Amino acid sequence: MKVIFKNTLLLFALLATFCSGFAQQSKKRIDGVVAIVGEHIILDSDIDIGFVEAKAVGYDVSNASRCEILGTLLENKLFMHQAVQDSIVVTKEEVNYEFDSQLDRMVESAGSLSNVLDFYKKKSVDEVRESLSTLIENNMLASRMQQKIVEHVQITPEEVRQYYMTIPKEQLPMIGEEVELAEIVVKPEITKEQRQAVIDKLNEIRQDVMEGDSFQNKVYMYTEDPGSISTGGFYVVDKKSQFAKEFKDTAFSLKVGEISEPFLTEFGYHIILLEDIKDNKLQVRHILMAPKPTEAAIEAAKEKIAKIRSEIVNNQISFGDAARKYSDAEDSKNSGGIYLNPMTRDTRFEVNRIQDKYLYSMVSGLGLNEISQPVFVNDMYTRQNFYRMVQVTKKIDEHLADYDHDYLKIKDNALNVKQSKIIGEWITKKIKDTYVQLSPDYKDCTFKSNWSKK
Structure with a gap:
């Protein structure tokens, strides 16, 4: 079908x-x-x-x-x-x-x-x-x-195996060139004062709404979430929704009509208004604000990642150890910078299918164990800016799908x-x-x- x-x-x-x-x-x-x-x-x-x-x-x-x-x-x-x-x-x-x-x-x-x-x-x-x-x-x-x-x-592993065995060899899909990557991320510093200023502003907005102002109007004035500004910050949330854990936990802790205190996710600071609950789904509005780094902080991050790269290239430290010591990417630093494909949650990236333009520009043309130049990234997902560099830790040539090496793709x-x-x-x-x-x-x-x- x-x-x-x-x-x-x-x-x-x-x-x-x-x-x-x-x-x-x-x-x-x-x-x-x-x-x-x-x-x-x-x-x-x-x-x-x-x-x-x-x-x-x-x-x-x-x-x-x-x-x-x-x-x-x-x-x-x-x-x-x-x-x-x-x-x-x-x-x-x-x-x-x-x-x-x-x-x-x-x-x-x-x-x-x-x-x-x-x-x-x-x-x-x-x-x-x-x-x-x-x-x-x-x-x-x-x-x-x-x-x-x-x-x-x-689907069970046995069903996956049986499925693979029924595919004639000449009909096995071709997997394009793949790479495995490690990353080091350096984020421009955000000071405590900058963070507190955003929290204070959200508390001020919260108080205004509690005293009678329209939450929706405040969304149009202040939110930095482009995905919901046109709807007045509106979202429908249930247990399966793909929202940050902190967002869902806060939303489900509220009573109808209640406004949360400011809380932090990877996107920035939020406040949430729970408007209604229908069929176990929450109807909420939220305001997102994120502290912005100064130009000096951005320049300092650029200098820091350049220095880290120099240490690695000059064999003063391995890429993995540098990631553990210096990287600001919380989800990869402890594993030595191992970068999971956000689309598949696998370690492999099929080079010609990388949709992230920044990542593609870094990976394209890199040889095994080579390290990209640092690139200033405007992350579409988190809306944050940071410097990133990557190392190709493994290359897999174009090949027919193999049960052992391409299990996750075959499973899908x-x-x-x-x-x-x-x-x-x-x-x-x-x-x-x-x-x-x-x-x-x-x-x-x-x-x-x-x-x-x-």
Whole structure:
């Protein structure tokens, strides 16, 4: 089973690319309804868009049929329909958050906000948001429905082994060149006075709200969280949410209407207002503020990491010992700087798939045991600035996937196959209980699922 609409970023890219061409094409052909799934319709033009989407994610569509694309669209409409039946809700704030998160990445990729607006032929961010909000919401619903279907699916080592043994050798995936890395991070110093100034300001804001000011208005004035500023600092939090532990612990300690005292995460200092609790999910607003290093502190960090590199290069200290002694990266310093891939939590990085532009610039071209020059990093995740240098501790040439050396990747593939099978079985069952109507033009299609209900 192929689920084309895997993420909102894909929708952003394809809509902009496809928009002008499709506008002209649609004038040449009447755009009729080709299918109905529950309360959702699929237009003939949606199939054309589906071809573009499939191509955008790397599928070879040269031999793909309209029936195949329609089958994928039918699956996604079924997910959306069932999400509503199961009371899965996507809030306006969550849609805005998703939009803002993707917009940040697009601005970084395009170089500026104006380039993004030009790309979409829009005059403002709000116009782009308005045109894409419904699509984002629908795809979030479909995605959450799929997650719900497979949320308890696990896979055993024996299942992984059996999966690997069933793959013909000529069909084993090729793994690109990989490296294992160690890192040393030096952060510009933040003084106690700078930290206390942020805490004092958050306490002042907290007191103002307790005396009647609007928390939401304070968010617009002060927060430094770009992902939630447009929603007034709003988040939905549950036990499985991917928030910092300190954030979740604080949120779940509050009573409805209560505002936390300032607390620290890797992102900076926060205060949280718990607005409501629905279905064991917390509806919160927060304000984030982080102390900023001075230019002198930044320069001092640059000099410090340059000196550390000099000591390593001159064999005065090993890279691992230097990481333990000097690095400010709490999650890697005690292991001698061993840097885990944040996407896989494995030690390996496939060089050509490194998405962090700073890391890629450091790793690209480095030989075994070589050390990069220090690079000033603006971390997209924590929004913090620091200097980092890395050492290539191991290189693995391009190779066919091997059970012993690539177990985690094989495990992920095996789990995906198992989840896909379970989702396929779910689709077969739900089709029987859902209103489905196909246009006569597509009644003779051969689908993977029984959409024709023959």
